[in-house]
Amino acid sequence: DVKVTQSSRYLVKRTGEKVFLECVQDMDHENMFWYRQDPGLGLRLIYFSYDVKMKEKGDIPEGYSVSREKKERFSLILESASTNQTSMYLCASSLWQFGAFFGQGTRLTVV
Amino acid sequence: DQQVKQNSPSLSVQEGRISILNCDYTNSMFDYFLWYKKYPAEGPTFLISISSIKDKNEDGRFTVFLNKSAKHLSLHIVPSQPGDSAVYFCAASEGSTGNQFYFGTGTSLTVIP
Numbered sequence: 001d002v003k004v005t006q007s008s009r010y011l012v013k014r015t016g017e018k019v020f021l022e023c024v025q026d027m028d029h030e031n032m033f034w035y036r037q038d039p040g041l042g043l044r045l046i047y048f049s050y051d052v053k054m055k056e057k058g059d060i061p062e063g064y065s066v067s068r069e070k071k072e073r074f075s076l077i078l079e080s081a082s083t084n085q086t087s088m089y090l091c092a093s094s095l096w097q098f099g100a101f102f103g104q105g106t107r108l109t110v111v
Numbered sequence: 112d113q114q115v116k117q118n119s120p121s122l123s124v125q126e127g128r129i130s131i132l133n134c135d136y137t138n139s140m141f142d143y144f145l146w147y148k149k150y151p152a153e154g155p156t157f158l159i160s161i162s163s164i165k166d167k168n169e170d171g172r173f174t175v176f177l178n179k180s181a182k183h184l185s186l187h188i189v190p191s192q193p194g195d196s197a198v199y200f201c202a203a204s205e206g207s208t209g210n211q212f213y214f215g216t217g218t219s220l221t222v223i224p
Binding site for chain 1: 117120145147152153154155156157160200202211212213214215216217
């Protein structure tokens with residue numbers, strides 16, 4: 001079974017803090033993704049990576065950056081957290097386009 | 112611009128009846144489509160997929176239909192069970208780029224016992 005693990009289920013951070021969300025997958029998938037889920041907006045892609053050290057912007061990359069130093073790990077960084085970044089963050093991995101496997105999600109609250 | 116749309120934010124169905132969830136897309140280059148199910152406070156889980164070379168794919172109680180000319184797909188759940196109550200997302204990808212999935216906004220299904 002594919003396992004995608006996100007480091008935290010719930011996180012509360014202050015405005016202006018630098019926030020790191022970590023994601024690890026154990027199936028040697030090339031592709032990894034970060035999404036955020038907001039009510040009425042569905043899943044919106046922030047960044048994705050199709051190889052180590054490679055990254056591509058998704059639909060809403062502003063205010064975020066990512067790091068992929070190892071194949072199994074994909075980190076999402078909020079450079080300076082703001083209240084409008086309060087959301088559910090979902091990491092996923094996939095082998096080519098044949099379905100993405102998601103982690104359990106991180107509910108981030110920025111106060 | 113939303114390339115994958117789910118126009119019904121919610122749906123209620125009696126237990127034992129059929130649930131039909133709909134999804135429309137605008138990009139004719141999409142060639143692979145997926146449905147995900149999501150419970151609160153959990154990540155989405157893959158449910159069923161269909162390639163554009165097919166018009167139907169079945170897996171137990173779940174069937175996905177694809178109408179390429181209408182750029183429309185639907186998920187049928189028969190018979191519906193209370194445990195099917197969740198948010199359902201459809202997603203699409205384009206083979207030539209292969210890497211990115213485009214998701215709809217989700218439909219919240221409630222199956223009434």
